[in-house]
Amino acid sequence: MPELPEVAYQKxxxxxxxxxxxxxxxxxxxxxxxxxPQKEFEDAILNEKISGTQQLGKxxxxxxxxxxxxxLHFGMSGKMEFYQHDEVPKHAQLTLFFEDDSxxxxxxxxxxGKIYLAEGIEDFQKKHSLGNHALDVKEEEFMDLLQDKKGxxxxxxxxxxxxxxxxxxxxxxxxxxxxxxxxxxxxxxxEKEKKSLFEKMEKILKKVIKSxxxxxxxxxxxxxxxxxxxxxxPDCKGKVEMIKISGRSTYFCPDxxxxx
DNA sequence: CGGCCTGTTCCGTG
DNA sequence: TCACGGAACAGGCC
Numbered sequence: 001m002p003e004l005p006e007v008a009y010q011k012x013x014x015x016x017x018x019x020x021x022x023x024x025x026x027x028x029x030x031x032x033x034x035x036x037p038q039k040e041f042e043d044a045i046l047n048e049k050i051s052g053t054q055q056l057g058k059x060x061x062x063x064x065x066x067x068x069x070x071x072l073h074f075g076m077s078g079k080m081e082f083y084q085h086d087e088v089p090k091h092a093q094l095t096l097f098f099e100d101d102s103x104x105x106x107x108x109x110x111x112x113g114k115i116y117l118a119e120g121i122e123d124f125q126k127k128h129s130l131g132n133h134a135l136d137v138k139e140e141e142f143m144d145l146l147q148d149k150k151g152x153x154x155x156x157x158x159x160x161x162x163x164x165x166x167x168x169x170x171x172x173x174x175x176x177x178x179x180x181x182x183x184x185x186x187x188x189x190x191e192k193e194k195k196s197l198f199e200k201m202e203k204i205l206k207k208v209i210k211s212x213x214x215x216x217x218x219x220x221x222x223x224x225x226x227x228x229x230x231x232x233x234p235d236c237k238g239k240v241e242m243i244k245i246s247g248r249s250t251y252f253c254p255d256x257x258x259x260x
Numbered sequence: 261c262g263g264c265c266t267g268t269t270c271c272g273t274g
Numbered sequence: 275t276c277a278c279g280g281a282a283c284a285g286g287c288c
Contacts, residue, residue, distance in 0.1 A: 113267090167267070
């Protein structure tokens with residue numbers, strides 16, 4: 001569940017289910033996810049409420065009435081689960097029990113997620129040298145960020161220190177829709193290409209958020225719908241190919257996205 | 261059984 | 275120092 005649009009969905013989910021309820025008990029799962037001692041989480045959250053939520057890239061911030069932020073990173077497989085029954089979901093790593101007997105669990109089977117306690121969002125952003133939330137970045141800033149960047153454009157788009165929120169899946173989608181080969185060096189991109197990357201980034205992230213919240217499918221024209229070796233390119237006669245870039249599976253159409 | 265997966269971090273190499 | 279590839283983490287799903 002992990003790139004910006006999926007986290008946006010998790011934010012809405014928490015907003016709709018778990019705000020303004022007193023936490024009367026906390027259960028902890030695998031220790032490796034917790035970036036502070038459990039005692040500190042108890043002190044910050046027990047007998048307090050979640051007063052609101054914020055998002056920065058792939059991170060979700062739950063504002064606690066103690067003024068601390070409970071920060072969640074979903075890794076590859078994390079998600080929130082709110083429920084009224086008694087069985088705690090499998091792989092729940094943090095469960096907040098509310099006064100009305102409802103519960104909110106952070107479920108994370110692969111345990112790649114992380115759970116932090118922070119003083120504030122800006123503080124956290126600085127400490128982890130995160131870029132700005134991809135949907136808050138303006139065109140001018142985007143152009144500046146890519147200015148002196150070395151390496152491939154795909155690595156730049158997924159670099160969380162540069163822009164926060166784009167992962168493997170939607171980086172491929174952005175590049176596909178811009179007809180740019182993922183291995184293209186950032187330095188070689190024209191102004192026009194960089195502008196189109198910016199525009200598609202916004203358009204795609206917003207579209208995916210909408211599809212998540214409305215539970216609708218992405219258009220057939222999206223590469224995401226054809227993310228499989230040998231699949232038909234939704235835009236030309238080409239066949240989708242898979243290559244590895246920085247160890248990550250990268251899907252693209254060799255006919256549309258010609259390497260220069 | 262083996263390969264793949266929306267993420268991050270660490271280590272070796274060039 | 276920098277960029278990249280590969281491995282590791284761990285479970286579910288083909």
